[in-house]
Amino acid sequence: MLVNIIFMLLFEALTPMLTEDVCSQKADHGGCRSILVRWYFNNENNKCERFIFGGCKGNKNNFVSEDLCQSHCLPQLRTAVDLCNQPKVTGPCRGYFKRFWHNNDTRKCEEFVYGGCEQNENNFEMAEECVKRCDAIGVEYRIQKLSKRSDAVSICELPAEKGPCVNFTSRFFFNSKTKRCEKFAFGGCTGNDNNFKSFAECRKVCIGNEESTRKPLSTCKLPKRTGRCRARHKRFYFNSETLSCQQFVYGGCSGNANNFKTIETCERLCASQKHKSVS
Structure with a gap:
């Protein structure tokens, strides 16, 4: 029992250090030649940024979606913001x-x-x-x-x-x-x-x-694009055929601009095209 308690305390103490080390690592493309879109945390500008991963080796600062990168690394940023x-x-x-x-x-x-x-x-x-x-x-x-x-x-x-x-x-x-x-x-x-x-x-x-x-029309005419990654994010896009904003599942990468987090944003930016088509 005592050994388990000591192990848990050590794990809790080391977890922030491990997280910090992961998020401070440089983007590592690895040694292989695949072309995989991944995300890493840029410690210089406190942003999750896209990079191309070769498919092998690399390091732990390598996430399949921007959301996963942010959930892992941005809590540190939020802690600093709370201080300020x-x-x-x-x-x-x-x-x-x-x-x-x-x-x-x-x-x-x-x-x-x-x-x-x-x-x-x-x-x-x-x-x-x-x-x-x-x-x-x-x-x-x-x-x-x-x-x-x-x-x-x-x-x-x-x-x-x-x-x-x-x-x-x-x-x-x-x-x-x-x-x-x-x-x-x-x-x-x-x-x-x-x-x-x-x-x-x-x-x-x-x-x-x-x-x-100023230029919502070109965005609103783009087709729905789920992307190549395997995350499951609820998003909305403007369907130019039905002239309505509809929900879809976004994989987390390789999408396009016709991709909104809320139906309200989709309707606000694409409403002009809807009204123009109706009139």
């Missing part, structure tokens, strides 16, 4: 220590005075440390949490903001005047939400939202 959502705590002591915390309302790392005792985890000695832990997560987390197009539009209309720090890195912002994602020099701290690590990320949030509402 904690309130500012100055504490009851009367010391005077300059610290930084992540303000979830402004989405920025801000300076505050810490009294010296009874702190929480949202307490950093340097602005750069706060930015590295919270702002880097924030960019990807915002994309996952954008549920309304108006939220994305407000972000994409913000001006480029380099911030007060001088640790300059190349970032991208959406220029609402030129309607393009453009490069700018970011100082490394504060700034605003119109700040993306890559050109593709900028397009995904800002241009992708415009295209999804």
Whole structure:
């Protein structure tokens, strides 16, 4: 009985470490020559990304669907996000220590005075440390949490903001005047939400939202595509023959854009085609 208890305690202690090791491994295509679409967790941008797996060898950071990758690796990201959502705590002591915390309302790392005792985890000695832990997560987390197009539009209309720090890195912002994602020099701290690590990320949030509402017809005319993978995700597609949104089972990879998580999204984006055909 004692041996079983010790084994269970060791397993619980080691499981987070094993999960962390899996999700921090690089994409490994393996040694064989098959062409299999798989997903791996990119530890640099906190995203599950597609890659081609050869069919043998490789490593454990290899999932048959994006959902499996996210369920395995993103809980770590959510834990970090919870840390960055904690309130500012100055504490009851009367010391005077300059610290930084992540303000979830402004989405920025801000300076505050810490009294010296009874702190929480949202307490950093340097602005750069706060930015590295919270702002880097924030960019990807915002994309996952954008549920309304108006939220994305407000972000994409913000001006480029380099911030007060001088640790300059190349970032991208959406220029609402030129309607393009453009490069700018970011100082490394504060700034605003119109700040993306890559050109593709900028397009995904800002241009992708415009295209999804401006050009729904081509998407809605695409055929139903279940994909080659074997997951079973409930999705909806617009049937251009019956002019209605219908449920189907999506395998998890190699689909197309006529693939919606809810029937409401499908009907909202494809309603214009339905009304045009009826009239």
